[in-house]
Amino acid sequence: MMVSSSSSSWAELALLFFVAVVAHTANGDDHLSAGYYAKTCPNVESVVWSVMASRVGGGRMAPAVLRLFFHDCFVHGCDASVLLDATPFSEGEKDAEPNTSLTGFTVIDEIKSALERDCPATVSCADVLALASRDAVVLLGGPTWNMPLGRKDSRSAADKKFTRAHLPSPNDNLAELVRMFGELGLDARDMTALSGAHTVGMANCKHYRGRVYGTSDTKYNIDPSFAESRRQMCPLQGPSGDAGKAPFDVTTPMKFDNAYYRDLVAHQGLLNSDQALYGGGGVDNLVEMYSTDGDAFGRDFAKAMVKMGNISPPKGMPTEVRLQCSRANY
Structure with missing residues (x-):
């Protein structure tokens, strides 16, 4: 059967468009x-x-939003996968044990809804989370930085087992923390x-x-009065039960x-994975510097946040700009 040159051209253009869209979607x-x-x-x-500023300010939701960004980037890169519902x-991912205490999802949803009114189907949830985490730090009196943008959202989340394996544990030692951050391209200075x-x-x-009662397998020096309090x-x-929260x-x-660093020097780190940074390890000098030089900490934290925010999803993972952060587009 003969096909006109006009029909053939349109078919070729449609095919090229489809290939371009798929390549963009899969690359990320x-x-x-x-x-x-x-x-x-x-x-x-x-x-x-x-x-x-209106929903979070300097209140308790600000640390929650910051934590969301960390937990997102550590599992398959900064792709907003932590926001997806099962x-x-x-x-x-939000249903895996380390993530069951995460909050702040409604704030991200509210930002996304506002952006969908201003510029529909344009800004990714991953970028919303990246910007919101920076603003959370600023609202709490911390540094600011230029956040690179252009991330895409994954269309699926990691399973619970993978999620648990790729998030730091409250009882990790220094070697384990350095290894886990290093696998993401973050060095010991970034980690600290x-x-x-x-x-x-x-x-x-x-x-x-376990830390304050001395019953955990991982043991670091702890100030007795701090432990008692x-x-x-x-x-x-x-x-x-486990309801008691502590700052x-x-x-x-x-x-x-x-x-935080002054607390570590005083052996008042709350988690074992906090105190692991100080007390004879390889990053003692950084902890001591940050404990006396808040500006140095702010500069290094900002640099490390940009570096962490650049962690991409695995090559070949399907991505998109989600219209709702809690679910894929179709």
Whole structure:
């Protein structure tokens, strides 16, 4: 059967368009840049800031949003997979044990809805989360930085087993932390600076009980008075169970500063994985520097956040710009 040259040309164009779309969708490694939305959604940063300032401010939701970004990037890169709800065909990362205490999802949804009104189907949930985490730090009194943009959203989440294996544990030692961060292209300095995110936020009793009672397999020096005060919030047994939460930093728990490192030097790290950074290990010098030089910590934290934010999904993973952060487009 003969086909007209006009029909053939249209078919070829359609095929080329389909191939281009599929290649873009499957690649997920577009070059990131701070001006990525300069023409397509120029108000993206002001929209994110407006919602964060009104919904979060310097309150407890700010550390929650920051934590979301960490837990997203550590599992298959910064692809907003942590925001996906489970489906009959796919588990959700948010349902894995380390993530069951995550909050802040409604804030991200609100930002995404506002952006869909301004510039539909343009800004990825992964970029929303990246910008929101930066603004959370700023709202808590911390540094700011130019966040490169252009991430894409994955169409599926990792399973629970993979998620658990790729998130740091409250009892990790220094070698394990260095290894886990290193697998993501983050060196020991990045790891030490990023750990400073624990200068804000709180931990559940079950994550620090073993440290303050001396019953965990991993043991680091702990200030006796600090241990006693934490035991008051976290009974070894009793009706409160694991409900007792404690701030990582007792003195300024809602201020993004360098007090976390001063706590480590004083052997008052809340988690074993916190105190692992100080006490004879290879990053003692960094901890001591950050404990006395808040500006140095702020600079290194900002650099490390950009570096972590550049972690891409695995090559070949299908990606898109989700219209709703909790589910794939179709």
